Amino acid sequence: MKIIVTGGAGFIGSAVIRQYINETDHEVINLDALTYAGNLESLAGVEADSRYHFEHVDIRDSEGVQRVFDRHRPDAIMHLAAESHVDRSIEGPAEFIMTNIVGTYNLLDITRRYMDTLQSEKKARFRFHHVSTDEVYGDLDATGYFTEETAYEPSSPYSASKASSDHLVRAWHRTFGLPVVVTNCSNNYGGYQFPEKLIPLVTLNALEGKPLPVYGDGKQVRDWLHVDDHARALRLVLEKGVIGETYNIGGHNEKTNLEVVRGICALLDELAPDSPGKPHAELITFVTDRPGHDVRYAIDAGKIQRELGWKPQETFDSGIRKTVQWYLDNGEWCRHVQDGSYQRERLGTIENKRAAAE
Ligand SMILES: NC(=O)c1ccc[n+]([C@@H]2O[C@H](COP(=O)([O-])OP(=O)(O)OC[C@H]3O[C@@H](n4cnc5c(N)ncnc54)[C@H](O)[C@@H]3O)[C@@H](O)[C@H]2O)c1
Secondary structure, eight states, X not given: OEEEEETTTSHHHHHHHHHHHHXXXXXXXXEEOOOTTOOGGGGTTTTTXXXXXXXXXXXXXXXXXXXXXXXXXXXXXXXXXXXXXXHHHHHOOHHHIIIIIIIHHHHXXXXXXXXXXXXXXXXXXXXXXXXXXXXXXXXXXXXXXXXXXXXOOOOSHHHHHHHHHHHHHHHHHHHHOOOEEEEEEOOEEOTTOOTTSHHHHHHHHHXXXXXXXXETTSOOEEEOEEHHHHHHHHHHHHHXXXXXOEXXXXXXXXXXXXXXXXXXXXXXXXXXXXXXXXXXXXXXXXEOOOTTOXXXXXXXXXXXXXXXXXXXXXXXXXXXXXXXXXXXXXXXXXXXXXXXXXXXXXXXXXXXXXXXXX
């Protein structure tokens, strides 16, 4: 297959592309605008492969996207390109609306017209895979799980924009017959994640002896999944998922943010004994909570397990150990992706916004 992967220079997209090139015969077209979150260095190991192509295009640019379709005539599109950080969506929602909603609309519209040009066999095989998040469901209290039937109740501009894009994708299936599959996944972690997200941020700050910010009381629960397990699930859904269906993907690894941060500190005490921050847990600093912060996310991943036979290969203990070691081994990647405009500062508090307005 020839697969367009949008957002392929990001955290999850690059993991998907590394797997496609290293483990399959498929050809991949990475369509990415290279925002602050997109880094081609994450693809250094596969970029020389003749089955890998890069197209520097913004999904908001319909002519640019059309050119990519005309040039490569894909068999499928896996759509990951998005603005993805909740704090940034509080700081400035506009980019989220434009990329996540309008950009997704562009892709749907161009895909629909492209499909009209396909021969029946290629048309029957074509898939539009929309990659989304469990945050569209809002949050849970201490019990219960998100299933594919849970009603949408997004809390942040990020999750609302993703929810909107999910609705557009389903409408394009229902109204225009576009052959879509949708996946909603829980929090991912692993190597190559931009260091504004909890796990790389805490790891890198701890190594420099800097404070480790924990929002509110740190009791928010997330269901963590290793990015390579997510990538395997995405490949499976694209290949075997039933058209029009949604699959929830999760790791059955519920942890509070504080447990995650304490776990990283303990691992660093062991793996980086010469670090100036040791004992790292003493760097934990409780800061004002995120406005509208969701309390608990937890995924029921039973459907994808039953129907497609997927289950995660990593436990949280094995995955977090590999991940912390990855950040220890890849200091150069971490330095390069922080281009000076972002220095791991706190974003997305209402106080910040007020201060900026004054
Ligand atoms: N990270 C998670 O825990 C998680 C969990 C569930 C779902 N998701 C979803 O998976 C997808 C990928 O997430 P991620 O963590 O890899 O994100 P990321 O922020 O690491 O990467 C996003 C990528 O999209 C590109 N991009 C952004 N705007 C673009 C535009 N207008 N045109 C073209 N490219 C653009 C960026 O350059 C970057 O390469 C997103 O859709 C996100 O909502 C993420």
